[in-house]
Amino acid sequence: MLPTIPNERKRPAESGEEPDAGPKIAPAPEVPEEPEIIEIPIYNRTQDFTSNSDPNLSDCVLVADGRKFYADKKNLARHSLVLNKMFFGPSSNQDEIKLDDVTEETLQKFLELSVGCQGVLSDTNVEGVVKLAHKWSAPVIKEACGEYVSKECSLSLEKKLELASLFRLSDKVKTSLVSSIKDWTILDSIKDSTITIGHDTCLMNLLFNKCMELQKNQPVAVNTAQPLVPQALPQVSRALVAFPIPLPIPPLRGQQNYEEYRRRVRERIEQHSVDEHMYNRRGPRTPPPAGIPDFIHIPQERDYLRF
Numbered sequence: 001m002l003p004t005i006p007n008e009r010k011r012p013a014e015s016g017e018e019p020d021a022g023p024k025i026a027p028a029p030e031v032p033e034e035p036e037i038i039e040i041p042i043y044n045r046t047q048d049f050t051s052n053s054d055p056n057l058s059d060c061v062l063v064a065d066g067r068k069f070y071a072d073k074k075n076l077a078r079h080s081l082v083l084n085k086m087f088f089g090p091s092s093n094q095d096e097i098k099l100d101d102v103t104e105e106t107l108q109k110f111l112e113l114s115v116g117c118q119g120v121l122s123d124t125n126v127e128g129v130v131k132l133a134h135k136w137s138a139p140v141i142k143e144a145c146g147e148y149v150s151k152e153c154s155l156s157l158e159k160k161l162e163l164a165s166l167f168r169l170s171d172k173v174k175t176s177l178v179s180s181i182k183d184w185t186i187l188d189s190i191k192d193s194t195i196t197i198g199h200d201t202c203l204m205n206l207l208f209n210k211c212m213e214l215q216k217n218q219p220v221a222v223n224t225a226q227p228l229v230p231q232a233l234p235q236v237s238r239a240l241v242a243f244p245i246p247l248p249i250p251p252l253r254g255q256q257n258y259e260e261y262r263r264r265v266r267e268r269i270e271q272h273s274v275d276e277h278m279y280n281r282r283g284p285r286t287p288p289p290a291g292i293p294d295f296i297h298i299p300q301e302r303d304y305l306r307f
Contacts (some may be wrong), residue, residue, distance in 0.1 A: 002298075046137075047111075047117060049108065050067060050070070060087065061096040061101060062096075062221060063097065064104045064106070065103055065104040069113055081138075082135070105128070106128035106131075109129050130163060131167060143170065149177075151273045157189075161177055161190065208263060
């Protein structure tokens with residue numbers, strides 16, 4: 001029998017559990033996990049390669065600027081010899097490849113061209129795409145870049161020639177670019193520019209032929225401001241221009257008197273003036289038969305003999 005507790009208080013029921021030492025603390029509410037924020041690219045995309053919505057369409061991952069691109073190995077190997085060896089070569093054991101020197105926009109445009117998308121190139125991305133196509137040996141994609149450079153690109157002609165030379169675009173593209181040169185001003189700008197043409201024999205030959213073409217078509221400038229023989233010159237000088245006189249060879253100093261040489265020159269000029277005067281008085285004459293010379297030069301007797 002239990003003892004009676006004063007003040008009509010009842011004894012608590014016996015239990016095997018000890019009372020808690022402190023107050024009970026309610027559990028912390030569960031915090032929902034924040035969804036992963038995916039940054040949307042700022043460039044236009046014809047086809048999205050960043051989402052793996054259908055795993056059956058991709059079997060490799062290319063990483064550029066921290067973004068993953070899902071692609072098909074066989075399709076890339078069909079376009080690129082480098083990727084063919086990388087995916088199906090003896091040491092091909094990589095399903096994810098990180099590209100350090102390729103931007104995500106360049107890789108996106110490369111993948112779009114590999115599946116046949118049109119209108120994906122622009123003046124801002126064509127250099128990166130053609131550089132990647134040249135690096136990975138992708139001739140079909142390089143040809144698409146060359147066609148854009150020669151027909152639709154609005155870059156300067158100097159920059160177009162640099163792209164065609166550095167990344168070895170087709171001779172058709174180079175011929176189209178050089179044919180657009182119409183005057184020497186453009187050639188001078190190419191010569192003075194800082195572009196790198198390199199050892200491109202085809203482009204150098206095309207530029208040389210264009211220089212020869214412009215030189216051939218350039219009109220010859222004739223200076224008509226002054227006559228060939230000024231009127232202020234004396235009559236003897238005009239006669240010298242019209243009829244060249246074979247003057248005697250001047251003697252060496254110390255061997256003959258220069259006065260004698262001057263006298264012989266004066267006699268020769270006077271004789272030539274007489275001949276010219278007689279020629280002018282004769283008027284028109286019958287031309288000599290074909291094959292017979294009009295003048296014969298005989299140094300021993302006279303300078304010229306006329307028939």
